[in-house]
Structures are given as C-alpha cells and as structure tokens.
Amino acid sequence: MFKISFISIVLVFCLLFSSCLTTKESGDSATPQQQEEVSLDNISENTSTAAEETESPLEPELPPPPPLPNLSLQSGKTPAAIRVGQSFKTNFTATVVDKDTNLAAEGITVTVTYPANKKNATITFATTELTTDATGTVTFTPPDTSFTCNSEITFSVESRDGRENTTIPYQVKTDRYNKGGNIAIVDYGLTGNPIRDNSRSASALLTALIRNGFSSIGNVDFVNEVHSGDQEKIYQAAFNLIGNNSNFLVYGTVKYNGEVTQKDGVYYTPLIGDLTCLEMKTGKELFHTVIEVVGTGSSEWAALQNARMDLFGPQAAEAIIHGM
Numbered sequence: 001m002f003k004i005s006f007i008s009i010v011l012v013f014c015l016l017f018s019s020c021l022t023t024k025e026s027g028d029s030a031t032p033q034q035q036e037e038v039s040l041d042n043i044s045e046n047t048s049t050a051a052e053e054t055e056s057p058l059e060p061e062l063p064p065p066p067p068l069p070n071l072s073l074q075s076g077k078t079p080a081a082i083r084v085g086q087s088f089k090t091n092f093t094a095t096v097v098d099k100d101t102n103l104a105a106e107g108i109t110v111t112v113t114y115p116a117n118k119k120n121a122t123i124t125f126a127t128t129e130l131t132t133d134a135t136g137t138v139t140f141t142p143p144d145t146s147f148t149c150n151s152e153i154t155f156s157v158e159s160r161d162g163r164e165n166t167t168i169p170y171q172v173k174t175d176r177y178n179k180g181g182n183i184a185i186v187d188y189g190l191t192g193n194p195i196r197d198n199s200r201s202a203s204a205l206l207t208a209l210i211r212n213g214f215s216s217i218g219n220v221d222f223v224n225e226v227h228s229g230d231q232e233k234i235y236q237a238a239f240n241l242i243g244n245n246s247n248f249l250v251y252g253t254v255k256y257n258g259e260v261t262q263k264d265g266v267y268y269t270p271l272i273g274d275l276t277c278l279e280m281k282t283g284k285e286l287f288h289t290v291i292e293v294v295g296t297g298s299s300e301w302a303a304l305q306n307a308r309m310d311l312f313g314p315q316a317a318e319a320i321i322h323g324m
Contacts, residue, residue, distance in 0.1 A: 070099040071108065071159040073166040076137075081171035084145055092140045092168050094155035096132050104136030112140045113154040115170055118147035121287050121323065145172045148287075150322035174324045179247035180216035182238065185275075186226045188255040194227050200305075201254040201273065204313030205320075212317055226251050231276070235283045248286065249278045250320060254312065257292060260300055269295040269303035273312055277324045287323035291315050 076093030092112075096105040109129055116126035130138035140153065149172040156165045185202035187195045202219045209217060220241060225234045238249045252275035261268045271293050277286040293315065295307025 068158060068160045069105060069108075070161070071105055071157055071164055072097050072099050073110075073155055073157055073164045075155065075166040075168050078169050081173055082145070083173045083177075084148060084175040087144050088142060092142065092153050092170075094138055094166055094168075096136045096138075096157055104132075104134070106132055106134050106136060108132045108136070108157055110138045111156045112138070113156070114140070114142050115149050115151045115153075116143075118149065123147075123149060123151055142170070148172050148174050148322050148324060150318075171322060173321050176247055176324060177213050178215050180245065181214070181248040181250065182218055182220045182242055182246045184220050184222045184226055184234070184238065184249065184251040185273075186223050186253050188253060190256055190260070192255070194223055194253075196223050199254075200308050201271075201312055204308045205250070205316045207309075208313040208317035209320065212321060222251070226253065231278075231285070232283075235278055238278075239280065239283075242280070244281055246280045248324060249280055251276055251278070254308070260303070262300075265298065267297055267300045267303040269297075269300065269307045271295065271304075271307045271312060273316060275316060275319070277320060287319075289316075289319045289323060291319065 074095045074097060076095070077090070079088045079090045079092060082088055092114075094110065096108045096110065097103070098105045109131055111127055111129055113125050113127045115123050117124045128140075130140065132138050138155065140155075142153070149170060151170045152167040153170045154165055154167050156163055158164075183202045183206055185199045185205065187199045187201050189195055199219070199221075206217065206219055220238065222234060222237045225237045228234075234251050235249070238246075238251075242249075252273060254271055254273045257270040257272035260270075273291040273293075274288075275291070276288045278284065279286055291312060293307050293311035295303040295305070295311060297303035297306050
C-alpha cells in the first residue's frame with residue numbers, strides 16, 4: 001500500500017513538472033495569428049528587397065549631338081528695283097559655304113525674311129524657310145508687290161559660332177511717275193520767318209524728280225496754308241486750285257536746323273525738311289518724312305545752295321520714289 005502511494009506521488013510530481021515546462025514553452029512562442037503577421041512582414045520585406053534588386057538598369061546616356069557646321073552666307077546679285085505691281089526680273093539668292101572645308105553646304109535650312117505688307121508707312125515682314133541645293137544655294141522669289149519700299153531681304157542660318165546673316169536690297173518704286181503731281185514747299189530764313197517768294201527747295205525737289213523720270217509735275221504756292229501746318233486747309237486749297245488734274249501733292253517746310261558755322265574757310269549750313277504726300281483724289285496721306293542735311297561751301301550762300309540742290313532735293317526725291 002505504501003509503495004503504491006509513493007509511486008503515485010512520484011508520477012503526480014512528474015506530471016506537474018512536465019506541465020510547468022509546457023506552460024513556459026508556450027509562453028515564449030507566438031500565437032498562430034502573430035506568427036502569420038510576422039510571416040507576412042517577412043514576405044513584404046523580402047518582396048521589396050527583391051524588387052529593389054531586380055529594378056531595370058538606368059537608360060544609357062545618349063551621346064551629345066554633333067556640333068553645328070561652321071557656316072558662312074554669301075548674298076547673290078541685287079535684283080533691279082521695280083515699280084508697284086511689277087515682279088522682280090531676277091530672283092534673290094544666297095549661298096551657304098562650310099568655312100572649315102570651303103565647300104558648298106547642301107541640305108542646310110536657311111530662313112528668309114522679306115517685306116510682306118505696309119500700313120501707315122510701316123513695313124511688316126514675313127519669313128519662310130528654304131533648303132540649300134547641291135551648290136549650297138537657296139533661291140527666293142518674292143510675291144508681287146502692292147506697296148513702295150526701300151528695304152532689304154535677309155537670309156540667315158544657324159552656324160557653330162551663332163547665327164549668320166546676309167542682306168540684299170529690296171526696292172519697289174512708286175507707280176505715280178506719269179500721273180501728274182504738284183509741289184508746295186515753304187522755305188524759312190535764319191530768323192524763322194517764311195520766305196514768300198519762289199521756294200528754292202521746291203525747285204530742287206522738282207528738278208530731282210524730273211531727273212528720275214517724273215512728268216506732268218510742277219510747283220504751286222500755298223504759303224499761308226503750309227505755314228499753318230493744317231493739313232485739311234492745305235488739301236482744300238490745293239483741291240480748289242488743281243482738283244483731280246493732279247494725282248498727288250507734296251507739301252512741307254524747309255528750315256534752318258541750327259546756326260550757320262564756319263571753320264577753316266568752309267561754311268556749314270544745316271537744314272531740316274518736313275514733307276508730306278497727299279493723294280489728291282481722296283486727301284489720304286501717302287507718306288511723311290523728315291530729311292536733315294548739312295551743306296558746305298566756300299561761302300554761306302554756296303553752302304545753302306549745296307544743302308538745297310545737292311542734298312535735300314535728291315534725298316527728298318528718293319524718299320518720295322520709295323515712299324509714296
């Protein structure tokens with residue numbers, strides 16, 4: 001009896017000790033839910049690491065573009081001036097040359113800028129692009145003109161050291177050469193008062209226009225109206241006198257533009273001319289210009305004559321031809 005009881009006690013003690021060990025082990029281990037969370041975290045970390053390791057490599061850097069060629073532009077001959085409504089007899093050309101090889105550059109883009117319109121005496125420009133041929137040349141044919149112009153056409157190209165440009169004069173003259181016109185210019189003396197007899201500046205302009213091919217033109221006097229500067233009065237006075245028998249009227253003033261000076265026996269006479277052209281049929285202003293000249297001569301009179309006849313007259317005629 002005692003023996004069985006002792007054995008039973010030993011067995012019970014062993015069972016209790018084993019239970020304690022099992023309880024301790026279970027306390028140190030995670031629950032199934034916790035184990036699942038840890039496992040998911042590990043998968044996420046491993047996936048992120050794998051993604052980082054398998055990222056596609058960076059795109060290889062492209063080589064820099066080749067440098068621009070070293071170019072120069074050479075303009076062709078200047079086409080002869082034409083009149084409004086006419087076409088240029090020859091084209092505008094430019095040639096592109098590679099300065100490194102001194103050979104014609106084929107396939108180069110050239111930008112052409114040319115006069116496209118005119119409003120209130122202001123010229124607006126348009127652009128187009130052309131490509132050089134096997135000889136390095138571009139050829140530009142401008143549209144027919146409907147306005148007077150003394151400007152230029154510009155050819156430009158991108159080169160290694162910057163933009164290269166070359167220009168060709170673009171001149172369109174008035175078509176009023178043979179339509180008849182009149183000139184009313186008032187000269188002023190050194191004191192600033194108008195000279196009421198024959199205007200020498202008007203005679204100088206008339207002579208220059210005739211030399212340039214104008215016909216049926218002459219001088220008229222509207223001293224008071226021109227002196228007033230009132231364009232409506234000037235137009236009305238001219239219309240009452242000449243009406244539609246004249247196509248245009250050039251009026252204005254020529255005054256001293258400072259003092260007459262003398263140095264080393266040479267006299268200097270500065271003049272300033274202010275001119276306006278009107279269309280007689282409508283009274284519309286065709287153009288306005290200001291011309292400054294300094295005449296020289298061995299005497300004050302000679303310097304004044306030089307200023308009027310040799311400088312003001314020809315320059316005013318050119319302004320009218322390319323502006324009216």
